[in-house]
Structure formats: structure tokens, C-alpha cells
Amino acid sequence: MLPPPPFFLRKSLLSEWAIRYARRAVNEKKFPFSAVVAGAGISGATVAARLAAAGLRVLVLEAKAHAGGNCYDCRDAGTGILVHKYGTHIFHTDDKRAWDFLSRFTAWHPYFHKVLAQIDGALVPVPFNLNSVRRVFPPVLAARIEEKLLERFGFGARATILELRGSADADLRLLGDYVYEKVFLHYTLKQWGKTPEEIDPAVTARVPIFASRDDGYFRDRYQAIPREGYTALIGNMLAHPNIELRLNTPWEAARACVPAGTPIFFTGAIDEFFGFKFGELPYRSVSFEFVEYAREYFQPVACVNYPCHFDFTRIGEYKHFLGEKSPKTVVSFEYPAAFERGKNERCYPIANAETAALYARYADEARRAFPQTRFLGRLGDYKYYDMDKAVLRALDAAEEFLRAF
Secondary structure, three states, X not given: OOXXXXXXXXXXXXXXXXXXXXXXXXXXOOOOOOEEEEOOOHHHHHHHHHHHHOOOOEEEEOOOOOOOHHHOEEEOOOOOOEEEOOOOOOEEEOOHHHHHHHHOXXXXXXXXXXXXXXXXXXXXXXXXXXXXXXXXXXXXXXXXXXXHHXXXXXXXXXXXXXXXXXXXXXXXXXXXXHHHHHHHHHHHHHHHOOOHHHOOHHHHHHXXXXXXXXXXXXXXXXXXXXXXXXXXXXXXXXXXXXXXXXXXXXXXXXXXXXXXOOOXXXXXXXXXXXXXXXXOOOEEEXXXXXXXXXXXXXXXXXXXXXXXXXXXXXXXXXXXXXXXXXXXXXXXXXXXXXXXXXXXXXXXXXXXXXXXXHHHHHHHHHXXXXXXXXXXXXXXXXXXXXXXXXXXXXXXHHHHHHHXX
């Protein structure tokens, strides 16, 4: 066995004695696991659950004191409301495979997300739609824009900022420019610390405007919150007799104890795995200010964005997610910031040509030097995955491994 919990679980770094002990155990072929998963977020938990179900023993290492990664939620001490400690998370997908897999580990609370943005003194539905147009433009102009949207795209269709700003029609160009300025530009500057032109141009191109009155933020078939929360969902995924979870155990503290050639699924930062040898991949981070209010609700929906005002980007109110009842409420103010190692969390990979080239160098090095290690998740793949895409990526990695095992 690996060194027992008293010194392996509870210390961020292994002592020299512990490392020698672990290496001796490895040399004596006592390592009892078929694979190691670094990270107990949704990606790591998905891999571990799939491998364990196939009969393999899996060791899961997690640097934090809790499983769940950035999906972690817990009860607020003052109100009892279930809060998401790393920002609001809504599960949504059109993929039945992802839905069915997670449904093995949780019951669901149906939840259809709506987002409002504070624009020109009004709370406006986003993505922009026909209701939004009516909220921000004078009635005659709004009616004219609506008529042209329906004539050009058809009711229920999706247009983009790029299409509208390139239109020959002055009213549609006005709408495109308005949404770009009021909804997208300043929010992007706060969220990413860059202009839209400095990040992937495809991001701008995809910003939607809907010719409909559906205020829903997502259009996916499945939209829900785990009934007992994300921490309970991931806890159920890891609660298999073939899985051993070790918290407070960073990969760097444990890697000396893992035998060479052991299959590893690494969900941490790929540049950190290699000691930043080619340079550091940039991320945006977010800090959260949680505030309790002695009122039933603070805002009409779970998320209100502030694209043009204040230093925070949005306010999340958590009791909306599960329909929880309380005379008080708790909200979080989200303040984006540059990621700084040792000071805050990596949250969002920054997508542009320069970072893609840097990531490619690390991916090539991984294939060459560590063929038994699979990198995945937002940090391992350096991709801005939604939860369902992270689950599907992890399932594919696990299935590929099982086919070759």
C-alpha cells in the first residue's frame, strides 16, 4: 500500500522518509491501483467512475480539502442555502449520453436558466431577443427592428452580431452595434482583460440575437441542477469500492509514489505538470464576495449581468436554483482578475493564436515524454468546457483506455 493517511493525506508535501517508504512499496510491487486520476472535479470523477465500473482499482488525488473542483457547493452557514463556491453552475446539454451517465448518480431538479443584464437603466433579457429590443429601444424603432429581424431571419431563428453588423440594413446594423457595445464589449473587457479583437474572433462571431420571445439562456434539451447539489453528485460518482480518494494531496506531493508506467489521467494544469518549461499558459480568475441579505430575494433571477457598470461582472443568487425557501438570501458578486499562481484559482483559459501555439508545445511534449498520461479537463486540455463537454471528453478518454487495457 501507499503510505497511510496520517502523513500522505494531511500534508501538502511528502517527507523524505515518506517518499523512501513509498518508493520501497512500489519496488516491492505493492501498488494496488490500475490507474491514477489527478483531480476530483467533474472530469476526474467521470474517469474514475467509469474505470471503477469496469472493475479497475483507481486512486484519485485531489489537492483541495474537498472533491468537486470548481463545481463544489455547500450550505451557507447563515441561511442554509446551497451556494456554489466558485460561481453559478447550471448543467445543460443536448447529449443524452452525458445526461444518462450523470443521472446514475443524482436525481435532478428541473431548472431553466434566465439571465438579465443591467443596460441603460433596465433589466434586459440576454441573449438579446425580441423582448430585449422592446426594453431598450423606443416603441416605433423597436417595432421596425422586430419586423426586419423576422423578415430577414424568421421567427425563432438565431442571428449573430457579425451578421447584423455586416447587414446592408441600417436598423439591423444599429441593433448589432448596440448589442456589441452594451452587452459584449465592456463585459469582455472586464471578464477577459482584453478587447474582443485580442481573443478568439470566433467568440464575437457567435454572440447570438434570437428572433423570438423565449427568455431562456440555453436552448438545450436537458437543463437541471442536481437535486442534492454538485458536491453530492461527484461524491456519489467517487463512492465506489474500487475508488480510493485522497484529499489534500497535490500531484507534486504524490507523483514520486506512483510507479513508472502507471496510467495517469491528469486534470490539472498541463504547463504546471511540466514545470512551465515552455512558459506559463495564461488564465483568467474570479474572486467572489458572498453577501447575506435580510430579504426574501435580492433580484428576480439567479444571474444578473453588469456589462457596463461596476467592477463586478455579475451577481448570482443561489436560492433560485433549487427553489429554496428562506426569509433571507445570499448572493455572490463576481470580480474577474488575472490568474496569479499561489494567489487565486485558474478559471478560464484564454483562447487566441498565441496560447493555442503554446498549448500545442505542451501537448506534443506530453505525447512524446508521457504516453501513459492522458491530459483532460479545462486545465489539461486548455479548453473552456461546459460541464457536459467535460463529462463527454472524460468518458471518451476512459473508453479509449479500457479498449486498450
